[in-house]
Amino acid sequence: MLSQSIFCLLTEDLLIRVLHKLGSDRKQWRLVCKEFLRVESVTRKSIQILRIEFLLRLLDKFCNIETLDLSLCPRIEDGVVSVLLSQGSASWTRGLRRLVLSRATGLGHAGLEMLIRACPMLEAVDVSHCWGYGDREAAALSCAVKLRELNLDKCLGVTDIGLAKIAVVCGKLERLSLKWCLEITDLGIDLLCKKCLDLKFLDISYLKVTSESLRSIASLLKLEAFVMVGCSLVDDVGLRFLEKGCPLLKAIHVSRCDCVSSSGLISVISGHGGLEQLDAGYCLSELSAPLVKCLENLKQLRIIRIDGVRVSDFILQTIGANCKSLVELGLSKCVGVTNKGIMQLVSGCGNLKILDLTCCRFISVAAISTIADSCPDLVCLKLESCDMVTENCLYQLGLNCSLLEELDLTDCSGIDDIALRYLSRCSKLVRLKLGLCTNISDIGLAHIACNCPKMTELDLYRCVRIGDDGLAALTSGCKRLTKLNLSYCNRITDRGLDYISHLDELSDLELRGLSNITSIGIRAVAVSCKRLADLDLKHCEKIDDSGFWALAFYSQNLRQINMSYCIVSDMVLCLLMGNLKRLQDAKLVCLSKVTVKGLEVALRTSCGRIKKVKLQRSLRVLLSSEMLETLHARGCKIRWD
């Protein structure tokens, strides 16, 4: 009661102020007392729903939200929407500005239209990966007159007509992503550019549009970022249109555009001296001399990615000498990257934070130590498949790059326990990839575990010498791990899984091919790791029904599961699929004990929730077509292996 008297002194607006200062610990705040809970509820601006069952109640409580994110429970359907809008005051719709409906494949155009009409303030909608969406859904989206931001990624059915609907009505659109909307053609883009003159960001990746579209896009005076990945019909002619147009263009992304050559890029660059970001991976075979000359003029360039291009020392030197403000450099799979080139490059670019040297096999200690010396701000370094990286390299990194958060050492066979000991001086490491580093053992892992408490992602794929002791050290040191890959680390047993179960925040766990773990270990993980969302148990053949029982009952947050080649019975599979209400993606290939009937029943039980299933191809004819149609109709995609 003492506490109550203290809180009586705090008025609501004071509480709100305090809450604003609080940052991320709102959950604890809520638990203090009812008054705090109430204040938190009314001031909450965004909400992400995990379970649709509680949607209505939550929306009643948090009536002042501006962002509603349903991407984690895309089970919303037309009926749900009508219930939501008819029950209660539905006051939450008044202020809603942002709606995330990614993968909400079950929602039809009628429901979508209802929802969008109910939200008069709506400014941003994300319907990405709703692969069944077409023009009707686009028409429904166009009811949001104030729309400024729209993500239509992979809405496969949207054609020029749908786009035209949106373009005509939503004239204030500023950000639009049309990635993978394969039906859209030049006509649609042309109309879009005539109607939505405020566009600042446009993504037309993988569209079958030609250079004509770029002629239209060039007329967008406010465009700042233009993404055009994999537009294989666009050529240099199109890029030449951009030279004269889009005066504010700052970022351009032309990766994997097969018909784009150096001359096209030159024209874009020469038209936009203020370019800050250039991504031209896998579209050039090499950088021509005139293009390199052009790069010299891009004084404000911050990000450049030229993956897969043949480079020379001279080119790297030119970039280093001229692009002084470079923050990110991507040279992934570039041919001709040498120690000398990298040394010349980084000596000029002291601000570099992200450096991708994936598959630059000739990088060795000389280059790495120069990087470590000249780039103290380095945050992310990718050295996958750089065989010549040894403990000396990591010594240099540990010495100088104290800010390093992400390091990819996948397939660097020179990494051993000593190297990891050096690396452990980078105490801010958050993501570390050690896949295929077969020389590391529990000792090395212990070094990392002791010194890198911030670690959230760790990849130990096929680190075969890692065993239960390493996991013991890891789980005691890196308590905040959310992603852990232990695939094919065959020495791990149930004891190791028991240690893993101490990781409260673990959400992604890959245990593929662990032949020594049984149901006991899985049960421990299932019981304790409440946040587990993605679990890979492929080829874990010692886990039996009781392990899957445990998953079915405890891992209520599971969204993806891979149980191919597992020994599970019909009934447990049915239970699993029926009981895991958040399950969206299941890979069910080669389940030897499961009959066709059992599988069919299991699929039926999850129908409406499940969005993606992988099945054996041979089952295609055996499963009833009626069931397959129902699955499809409710927005589930079946992948036949």
Next chain:
Amino acid sequence: MDSNGSLRASPWARSPSLSSSASGLSSDPLSFQGFGLQHNQHKWDDPSNSDYGISAEVPFKEFNQPSQTQSPLPCNSNNEIEIPDQENCHMSESSQTSALQDWDPSVMLNNLSFLEEKIHQLQDLVHLIARQKGIGQPNELVTQEQQLVTTDLTSIIIQLISTAGSLLPSVRHNLVNTSSLVGQIDQLRGTTIPSGTGASSSCIQQQNNGGKKVSDQSMQTDIPNNFEMEQNHNVGEQEFKDEEDADDGENLAPGSYEILQLEKEEILAPHTHFCTICGKGFKRDANLRMHMRGHGDEYKTPAALAKPHKESGSPKLIKRYSCPYPGCKRNKEHKKFQPLKTILCVKNHYKRTHCDKSYTCSRCNTKKFSVMADLKTHEKHCGKDKWLCSCGTTFSRKDKLFGHIALFQGHTPAIPLDDTKGVAEPPIHDSKENSNKAQSVNFTFGSPNPSNEVQNVMDVKGNSDDPISYFSSLNFEANFGAYNEFTRPLFDDSEGSFSFVMPGSFKSGGEPSSDNLL
């Protein structure tokens, strides 16, 4: 393609032979001149004359009218020259025709000299054959050339016959028969002539072409001939374009053409060709000719069946048509009168503009047409790929619709109603729901209470006879409206079922949930 076209082509065809003097034939200036004359003759043609007569008379006119100096030039036949030419013709038309009709000894003399010239040509040809036999050439070539020569021979002989025939006025009428004969020969020749082999043979062909043209043009047989097609191709296209261009902005000076005005009844009459014997009407003359065969053998002759030559070749005033509808822009009384070009134009114009639209499209039942052809064109496209705007306008092409939308503020494309997708509500939904209603939702999956586990197992086993409805997720949807009652007993679970996201953190990876409550 009318005779004009083929005629205009002839100088092109012949011009190369001017420079090449390999063959004895082409080097013969006489024959050359003769063809040049024939080329021009059509402008003086009198419709009442048979063609052969005319070609015979050409030299005469040529010589007697030095004022027409430009006409013998073989390469004068572009359009610009043609029109004034024709006008000139018209001025002198009456006098000429009368002169032709008369029994004039000078004409006869002229014809005789033409005959003489032709005989010379024949001689040359035979010389050529003789010479070729002397030189030992491969057999194939020889036979080919012989064929060429013989075809030339036939054409010259035909010219001879026709000119000779024109000497006697009475013979003219029977010439139709010979012309059809020629047609047959022509056809034969057309098929046998191979494409040019060797310099000499090509020369012969060129020559030959010119010669053949006489018969061709005179007969109006539409038998395709290799050379004819090839060589006239370009010309034909060009001419076609000219015609189209002229369709709109034809700048004929008033009075430079003859205005005809058909009466309404005449325009609307279904048939224009009538059988003189039984009175049956036909739309096309060809059909009438086919019909005539039934009236007796005399109508079965090739000549009777052949297409009668057109009068268009005659040096007449250009004909233009006026619409009989008063006040119409196409009516000659109109201030800005724009004449119609052909009778067909008149018919279509009159029907489209001044008649009811009596043909309705059977597919859409909205579009109406007064010309059957228009309806048929529409029906080809009706219904398919209909691009619809929100304003109700329909377009046959998508780009047209988009152009329209870009132009008008607020117009959007309309989505056709027929293809309902129904992704969200499959029909199966209802039936299942009904079947589920029988089942009660007594199965508390997901309760993390281990003591429930056993109970659940038993439940499943107990209902294993109908597991489908038991497990169906639709249980939930069916009861969605009442999910306030669909409670999980544990408070903490409900708290854990949503997560609070900091602004900007959309990634699924960073979803905090309150597991620590458990």
